[in-house]
Amino acid sequence: MTALLSVSDKTNIIFFARELIAIGYEIISTGGTLKTLQEEGIEAIEVSSYTQSQEMFGGRVKTLHPRIAGGILYRRQNSEDVKIAKEYGIRDINLVCVNLYPFKQTIQRTDDxxxxxxxxxxxxxxxxxxxxxxxxxxxxxxxxxxxDFIIEALKSHQNTLVLRQKMMIKAYEHTASYDVMIANYMNKTFKEGFGDMHFLAGKLVGKTRYGENPHQKGAYYEWEDFYSKNFKTLKGELSFNNLTDINSAVKIASNFGESKAVCIVKHGNPCGFAISDTLLDSYRQALRCDNISAYGGVVAVNGEVDLALAQEMGKIFFEVLVAPSITKEALEFLMPKKKLKIFLCGEGYLKLPKDAKNFKHIEGGFLLQESDEVLSDEVKNAQCMSIKKATNTQMQDLGIAYKIAALVKSNCVVYVKNRAMVAIGMGMTSRVDAAKAAIIKAKEMGIDLQGCVLASEAFFPFKDSIQEAYKAGVSAVIEPGGSVRDEEVIACANENNMALYFSHKRHFLH
Structure with a gap:
């Protein structure tokens, strides 16, 4: 029996080679792998010695030889193939252990x-x-x-067709993802990331109980290793819908750096958000916005959950709690709650990877775009269009409202007061309807909007939204601007003594 070993990642290759030899394999190897084996006293045949052909072109050509390819590819049940193998002295190579040059690590390390x-x-x-x-x-x-798994299978004589099928699939996945990485890199380098072909390659993290609905199968994948390394289940089974809601909640809560932020999400939309001096107070302020919708929702806490916060959260039903950490006492308190699921995400603070591009599925294909992002200076550098200017407190609230609006389904408007979201209208076909719906909800919750600020992710096409905002008690507004009726909107803000800022940047989320 002959095994060909040629690996870039040499993790545990010494163990693997020794075990193979103990089972009865002879080893053929090359380059750095051969050197590693020989330094540990492991006997191996050099590829060039076996092929009688030296490595060429600085190592570019080593294993591309009929005695190697033939030993792998010839059909053992085909008498003509067997005859040719014997005629040319081609070994039966029945185990191939290979992993590939570190292309990913190289492009991360250098631009050479x-x-x-x-x-x-x-x-x-x-x-x-x-x-x-x-x-x-x-x-x-x-x-x-x-x-380890392969050695155990070989020792127990379980080198079965089923095993080889399983490993065959893994090998093709490995080469496919490698080619995807190269093709996407070349398109990024020479075609701004939008080549004639674009490939998506994700690694399975786990299956979900089902998809969005019980009759749909589901699973989740990762581009790199974020979820397998930075996302941990402490309690409960992760569902498809849990993941989409967690993504929404964590994206919003983590968008404010190390601030003590709490975001509550229901069906992908925020129904509560606040930043305060303590996470406990942030949670209480976030819950005020819409404690009815919060029932059964997802809570993202940008910091450690302690016992006091856990006890406060325990007063109503949440389906999911996600935070970077939780104290032992808080976890012990929450564990008996049967339907609550608890997950850890990030370290110290909530964290999500920021993908450079995102895509949306459409029937028969997908749309690809650069990911949207609110830059740190967008609100700071927003242009004051009104006579009245916002106070420092209002500018802080405008910044919070603006960031949230960029992460909420259009059409949307977000109302913030004292660093807490006090009303929100989202996913509406009319912007003025979004504004009205938010105001109605705030009234139902008994929330006083007087003095709050308002952010919109796109321009107001008419002054009616500004009029509705003034009636509700809004004191300052930020929007991109760009409507043909901007002058009417500005005039309306001035008539009502409101501060109005244009960021000149739209943040649609459809």
């Missing part, structure tokens, strides 16, 4: 294009694809995390 090109693996993908193609007879291993 020549170095990047040299870290595009050619021989490795060829070996993996060949072994995977001939999985009927060849076992292919492409991930060091599988070494």
């Amino acid at each position: 294009f020549e170095e990047i090109i040299e870290n595009i693996d050619i021989g490795g993908p060829t070996l993996l694809r060949a072994a995977a193609k001939n999985f009927q007879s060849v076992l292919v291993v492409s991930n060091p995390s599988d070494y």
Whole structure:
């Protein structure tokens, strides 16, 4: 039995090689892998010695040889293939262990294009694809995390067709994701990220109980390793809808850096948000906005959950709590609550990776765009269009309202007072209807809007929204501007002694 070992990631390769030899394998190896094995006293045949062909072109050509490819690809049940293998002295290579040059690490580390090109693996993908193609007879291993599992299978004589099928799929996934990474990098480098083809490659993190509805299957994937490394389940089973709601809540709460922010989300939309001096007070202020919708929702806490906060939260039913950490006492208090799910996200503060691009599925394809982001100086540099200027407190509230509005489904308006969201209208077909709906809800909640500020993610096409805002008690407004009726909107703000700011940047979220 012959095993070909040629790995870039040498994690546990010494263990794997020794175990293979103990089972009865002879090893063929090359380059750095061969050197690593020899330094540990492990006997291995050098590829160039076996092929009688030296490595060429600075190592670009090593394993691309008929005695290697043939030993992997020839059909063991085909008499003509067997005859040719014997005629040319081609070994039966029935185990191939290969992982690929670190292209991802290279593009993260350097912009040197020549170095990047040299870290595009050619021989490795060829070996993996060949072994995977001939999985009927060849076992292919492409991930060091599988070494223990493979050795146990070989020792117990369980090198079955089912096992080889499983490893074949892993090998093709490995080469496919590698090619996707290279193609997307080249498109980013030469075509601004929008090439003739764009590829999405995600790694399975886990399956969800079902999709959005019980009759739909579901699972979640990650681009890099954020969820497998930075997201932890403490209690409960993560559902498809939980993940979308958690994403919305954490995106909003984490958008304010290290502030003691709390965001409450229901069905993907925020129904509460506040920043205060303590997380407990932030939670109380956030809950005031709409404690009816908050029932059964998701709470994102941008800091450690202690016992006092846990006890306050325990007064109503939430489906999900997500925070960077939770004290032992708080966890013990919340654990008996049967339907509550608890997850950790980030470290110290809530954290989400910021993807450079995002996409939306449409039937038959998808839309790709650069991700939207509210820049740190957008509110600070917003242009005052009114006679009256906002106070420092109002500007702080405008900044909070503006960021939230950018993360809420259009058409939307967000009302903030004393760093707490006091009303919100979102996902409406009319902006004035969004404003009215928010005001009606605030009245139902018994919230006084007098002196609050208002943010809109897009311009107000008519002055009616400003009029409604004034009637509700809004003192300052921020919006992008850009309507053909901007002058009417500005005049209305001045007539009502309101501060009005244009950011000159729209943040639609459809």
